[in-house]
Amino acid sequence: DPKDHLQYMRLALDQAQESPPKPSNFRVGALLVDADTGTILSRGYTLECEGNTHAEQCCLLKFAKAHDLPEESVGEALPTNTVIYTTMEPCNLRLSGNLPCADRIIRTRGKDGQPRIKKVYLGVKEPEKFVGENEGRKKLEENGIECIHVPGLEDRILSVATAGHEQ
Ligand SMILES: Nc1nc(=O)c(N)c(NC[C@H](O)[C@H](O)[C@H](O)COP(=O)(O)O)[nH]1
Numbered sequence: 001d002p003k004d005h006l007q008y009m010r011l012a013l014d015q016a017q018e019s020p021p022k023p024s025n026f027r028v029g030a031l032l033v034d035a036d037t038g039t040i041l042s043r044g045y046t047l048e049c050e051g052n053t054h055a056e057q058c059c060l061l062k063f064a065k066a067h068d069l070p071e072e073s074v075g076e077a078l079p080t081n082t083v084i085y086t087t088m089e090p091c092n093l094r095l096s097g098n099l100p101c102a103d104r105i106i107r108t109r110g111k112d113g114q115p116r117i118k119k120v121y122l123g124v125k126e127p128e129k130f131v132g133e134n135e136g137r138k139k140l141e142e143n144g145i146e147c148i149h150v151p152g153l154e155d156r157i158l159s160v161a162t163a164g165h166e167q
């Protein structure tokens, strides 16, 4: 139900507000949700976890830690119908050279080899400030993961995302 998507996206935006402002990235928030039950499995925001971490990455890392798994094996503990809400579309290239979130989302497979994250709900496309056009959505969809824009919070998401940039 669109109303529910907007509610989850609002919670993701609440996460983004926790992120320390920096000129070299965007302040993003994300939520991992079990789509069958509506349960929020994990929340995260940019730089929440140690190192130069992204919101989606923190969601996966925290859930993995809660299940004594390394992030790359998080799929083993995720429900089969998991979705992620992120205020900004997952990255496919990072200036830092760290593994992009699109790849982290694609690799969340169960022991059966099936992807656990089935859909990505996003608040905005990534502004072409750091890496030109974001190819994350294309890569996700090429890997069978549906990307759905949740309209309504774009202005707020972008003003939070760029709060650390010289205006
Ligand atoms: N979806 C998303 N979630 C985040 O948590 C975040 N910070 C970005 N930001 C995308 C932007 O393209 C990268 O932040 C820059 O490319 C700098 O790269 P690093 O973040 O330093 O690896 N995008």
Ligand SMILES: [Zn+2]
Pocket (backbone or CB within 6 Å): 054, 055, 056, 057, 090, 091, 092, 100, 101, 102
């Ligand atoms: Zn990312």
